[in-house]
Structure formats: C-alpha cells, structure tokens
Amino acid sequence: MTTLVKPFAFVLMPFAPEFDDIYKLGIQKLAEEKGVVAERVDEQIYSETMLERIYRQIDAADFIIADLTGRNPNVFYEIGFAHARQKMCTLLTQNAEDIPFDLKHHRHLVYGGKIQRLRELLSPELDWLKEELERSRSSTFTVELKKVRAELTKTEWRADAEVELVIDIHNRTDRRTPEIEAIYLNTGKGWTYSQNGEDCASTENPTDSKMLRHFLKAPITRLSPDGWAQLALKGRRRMWSKYTGKDDVKDKYPLKGYVNLDIVTSEGTFSEKLSIETVAEEYPF
Template sequence: MQNNPTPPFAFVIMPFSKELDDAYRLGIKSSADECEVRAERLDEQIFSEGMLDRIYRQIDIADFIIADLSDRNANVFYELGYAHAKNKICILITKDAADIPFDLKHRRHIVYGGSISYLKSELIKNIEWAKKEAKSKEKRKILVTVKSPTGDLTTTEQTAEATITFSFDLHNKADQTSPEIFAIYLYTGNQWKVIQDTRECHFSEADIAPYKYRYLISPPSHKIGANGLSHLKVKASRTLAMAWKGDEIKDEYTVRGRGVLRLETSDGNYDHEFDFNLELTEIPF
C-alpha cells in the first residue's frame, strides 16, 4: 500500500472574531481544502507550550502563511513580521485595502470587501501559486528577497512618467559556493525602460506566459560564496499618460503589477515572482 503524501501546511494568522468566522471557514478553509492544503489557525490546535512559542513553531514549519489583516490587529501584524523575517511565503487578505500598511502594499494581497465568494475564487489561485512557490523554494540554492520598491512621479503639461526602483538580495544559503549565474532576466507585463547603473537594458519578447517582455540584467557577481549575499538594483520607467492622446495629466497615480526575476544558472533556472503596488505623488521641487 502506498502512503499518501503529506499535504502542504498553511498556517493562518488572523483575529479570532465572530465577524471573520465566515471568511475563515467558508473562504480560507474551503479554498485550502479544494487545493488539498491543510490550513489551520492556533485556536484549532491542542498544544502544551506557551502560545507565542507555538505560533513561532507553526510559522517555522508552515509551507506558507495566510494572514488576514482586517481591522489592523496588532497580534496579527506582529506574527506577520516574524513570518517575513523568516522569509516565509505569505498571502495577505483583508476586507478593506486601508488595513494594509504602505510598506506591505507591494506584496501579494487580496481585498475581498466582505465577499466570501470573491475571497474564495482569488484564494484558490493564490494558494496554487504558493504551493508551487514552496515546492520550488525547497530546490533553490539561491534565495531571492525583494525589497520594498520605491517610486517617483514626474509630470509636464504633456506627460506623466513613473520611475520605480527595484532592489533584490541574492542569498546563497548553502555551505558551498553557489552555482554559476550566467544571466538574469526581469519579466514584465508592460513595456518599461529598464536601467541598471547607467546602462539601458536590452529586452525581447518574454518566453514565460503571461508576461510580454524580458530585460537582460547583468549579474552583480557570477558566483556567490558560501552563505554569501549579493545585491541587485534596477530602475524602471514608463509613461503613464500623454496629453496629445487625450489622457488627463494627474498629480497622483497608482502603479501596480507583477514580475518575475529569473536567474539562469549552471544548476538550472531559478524564478522568483513578485508583486508591486505603489501610490505615486509628484513632490514639487
């Protein structure tokens, strides 16, 4: 007889309130069941250690985290901070977009506004992504961490242009030198002008669906020493509005999207997907 594989484990951090019971049982638990994932929060578990120690241990062993930030619960934010410090894959959800702090808006999140059916449909897609990401992460020898992006807005009477700075840490978690990095590609859905240092990066059509473009980035180093760290920074600019095309030139824009950073190495490709969501406002000189 073959043993069934252990399903992925998602630890859920959220307020324990009646107002969020439907979101948990009909949204989170139901979605996880359909994706063959075991989702639990602390109040469902029996344990003998202290509550905080238990939370730490569950975050440590979880394949990924689902965090409901509704009502800005302080305990949830504390636990989410620990999860981020541990480089855990996190899916953020909330009833109200205002509950997501500015420095978390670039991370993958779902605003469900009280609609359990919408929460479930979006969670299923995100849980499937998290399962794939967790499986891929186990095989990676180079861990990619995305720093919070920053952005600037520049306007004239005729145009509005966004410039976003993306920063990535490349961490070799192995006790030996990393595989050789031959090339790095940044995949995007829209066309950007990507600058590394002072050089404009070459681009071509993307070979990963649904992305449209890929930009060739020079590796900061071709090998990373044992437990070493390397840093990569690029700037991407794009015109948001053109007056001669009938666009309104505004002094504030929301710029959001999703991208992939691909490392082509002697050990295969490492793909890291990331989201960004920035509110850009022009600051007068």
C-alpha cells in the first residue's frame, strides 16, 4: 500500500503574539484543508540550534511561505537563504511597503492584516504551489526569474522603459532533458527584445492576438542531470512621446504583469508564467 506524502510548507514569520492567529487560522488551518503540512520552527522539537534547524527545514521544504510584515530582519535573512536554495517562495505582508524593491518581482500577497482576506488570497496560491511541485517532479525543466531591473531613458521627445531580465533554466532531475528546438518569450504588444546585443525576431502570438512572441536563441541544446543554463534579455517599450502622448512625461512608470516562456522540445512544450513587478525610473548615474 502506497502512502501519499503531503507537501511540506515551512513558514517564516516573526514569533510574536499578534501573528499567532494569522499563522494558526490564516496559514496552517488552510494548508491542512489543502492537504499541505505547514509548520513554524518554534513548534518543532529539535536538538540543534534554531538557526541550524531553520536551515534544515528550508532545505527539506517543498515550498516556503514567509510573512514580511514589519520587515523582521531574521525573516529577511531566512528568505535570502531560501532563494539561494532555489525554493518556491510565497511572500505575505499586511502592508505592501514592507516588501523591498528587490523582492517585488517575487510572488507576494498583500492581506491587510485580515485573516479572511489572507485565506482568500492564499487558497489559490497553495493550489498553484502544489501543481508546480507536481510538475517539477515530473518535468526536467525548472524555470526561474533570477533578476529584473528596469530603467527609464528620457529625452525632450520621448521616454522609453528598458527592462533587463535574467532567466535561469535548471534540470534538477537525474535524467537528461529532451532536445530544445526553440524558445519563445511571450509579452504584451509594444515590447521589443534583444539577446546578446542582437534584436530578437517577433510576431503575433498565434493563440493570443494581444501578445507578441519573441524568438530566443537557446543557450544549449539540452541539459544534463543537474544542468543549468541562463537567458539574459533586454526589453524596450515607448512609454511617452511628445507627438502622441496626451499626458506629461512622468519621472517613473510602474511595470506590472507577466511574461510566458515557452521551451519547445522534441517531447512537447514546457511553459512557464513569470510575474513581473518593477518600476522604470531614471538613474542618476
């Protein structure tokens, strides 16, 4: 008889009384309803130091749920360790301002201190995490958005947003990936992309006329077990023009949405949706 092992979510948050109901009712109880084991380190029994235990539990976890409310330095440090371990992380906060700029492109939920709102937001997130976990166990490809950096370039006549994306492709299985035949980046219209200094060819997405499909050069034909490859891309979009803009040019433009990465192989297409949230603004240097 086969025993089903439930996914394990390790929860990172401040150990303070005001977070007890948020953890017990908003996170742990909901996780239990979803067939997920969610635990904090303070309710576990262990012999090593707390920091050593946290390291071990992050390594053992299938995914991480972290509450950044109050900008607790220990939680920030532990999230950094989890990201270094390539763990799927869902970030929570009562106030969006508690999520620093360099973490805003990671998945995050703003629940405003209300447990019911937290449950409403976290419920589909747990479903997605379970699906991603199952897919990662069966697929040889794991795709992660490693870096997002945006900049605004302005002249008297126009303002353009420039976005730098770094995407990691891993094979965390013990078998080789199928041969990569093509890679496409699907974005909203108005964007142009370049790779290694060369413009990427683009055309309308055949299944969604609102999106463009940009052709990318595969950095490698296939990945060996534990193999890794990286895509470095630069996107550009006109945000304002003196001749067409009805409003005055702005000092910054929020960029929020997603891109889809399609890896076409001899055994089918692997698709990954990557959330983007950043701000294009001028840099003083």
